[in-house]
Amino acid sequence: MQHFKTLSSYLDYLGLPRPEHPMLSVFNSKGDGYLPCPRESSPPITNDCYSISFKKFVEGNLNYGRTKYDFTNGALIFIAPRQVLQWDNSVVFERKGFSINFHEDFLKGTELAHQIKKYGFFSYSVNEALHLSPKEEKQIELIVENIEIEYQNNQDEFSKDIIISQLDTLLKYANRFYERQFLNRKEIASNLLEHFNQHLTEYFESGQLQEKGVPSIEQIADKMNVSQRYLSDILKKETGKTTTEHLQLYLIDEAKNMLLHPQKSVSEVAYELGFEYPQYFSRLFKKKEGISPSAYQQKHSLN
Template sequence: MDKITTFDTIKQYCAFNKQGVLHPQIALVDLSLADPRKLQRMQFNFYLVFLKEIRCGDLRYGCNTYDYDEGTLVFLAPGQVIGQAGDVVYQPIGRALAFHPDFLLGTALAGSMEEYSFFSYEANEALHLAERERRLIEDCLIKVGAELKQGVDRHTKRLLISHLQLFLNYCIRFYDRQFITRTNVNQGVLTKFELLLGEYFRSGRAEKEGLPSVSYFADRLHLSPNYFGDLIKKETGKSPQDHLQLKLIRIAKEHLHDPHKNISEVAYSLGFKHPQHFTRLFKKVVGVTPVEYRKLS
């Protein structure tokens, strides 16, 4: 297995890219200052956002190389690994905003990082900025850089957190725009999801393998679970889990009209290990138990 170069601290990453450290827990790194280097696998134990400034193919994720357009943002959560070892030598270009999870401790941002689900997207689900959007992102980065150059005082953390949160909130807005502008692609994903849902239950897999997970469908559609979930929610207003539950209930109602099936048989055929879990979900969604529904119908 290829060796993985691991970065635990911001200082290590800055040194790797040939620049000094202005703050031990957050940095704006100019990748063009780094020495040319060979392809390698790298792991970052902090948050990292790449801003690609020219069209290039030097960023690899897993076994793939992605040619990003100018003004593309790629997000990495702590612990993620990118790259692949190889003999190709390249000059890194662009900038990287790096910040350690410890920097967020004691702030409201620490408790809301899960809202920024794009940190768990795959690299091929990057954010592609329009020119106007890029100017706003550039302004946020300029403010971060200017504050770092001020030197650390009692106001530093509050101001940097404020700039960082604004940056991330803009990214949420721009991802929403990207979901909208890719509506034809999104509709295709939604249609395939509905087909996969129907196929899973019609084929009898539910009874053999249990209830399907959202990750199962995301994998079949070649999307990360977070991106898949956000895409479906933006397109329909409902989460994939909501769609899954509604599909379950529709099929359950069909089965309940069959007088030869008891409630336990219906539950097992849908993938429930315990009939009482099926009864609980059915009542939550429909308002009555399966037994009561059968009597009413």
């Protein structure tokens, strides 16, 4: 897979102009009509740059991460360094839109270098991109215009700090808008939780639990074709519980059913549920149920 270490080499590959700054490029188009992708098609590629783009695709397929980009209403897309991109020769998008690309070293020595890693949307698959309302779109456009003005100006000792500040503001607004998007996704969250539990059931019933142990959240997210971070954010926002907590609740529910059989010891139940150490299972059970598994078994065997 081809990898681009510099911003200039990446833009050269795309057929775009060389950047005004060696580590930063800003493209902001306000025209009408349609625009083909600068490079007709591309096999999977990666680079060392962050990208923040707003585009409305008219047709074509852009593969980003696990899935195809198929939105027609436009979305704000965040791409982190070393994420995989691929597109075909049918990609066409509206001329209006922007793209800000900056090398990860552009942030070195700044607070944003640490803060940007906390924004979950940089780890999302493209089908989890941020959709903007017209009002939100205008707010983002104003920030991008400020960045573009500073980018086009003669660079001085204040330029980088001002641009970093504007990027920080843009990301904070994006974070706010993601919160809004999550609040409007009750049905999606419900479906995700249903699929989450369905995958766990299939995993248990196939015997993989005894063979491979408790599945990781990453494994489950991969099976669901979403990113681990997105799955966790959606479920946490809608249910108040993380994916790990949902996994633990599922295991505890299974354990409660198994403990109804008095012939099974607590250790046997723990091992059958994929726990390597029965002591950890007992602590988790008591934490969730307020009673030890042995006491739970004794209590219900007496009823």
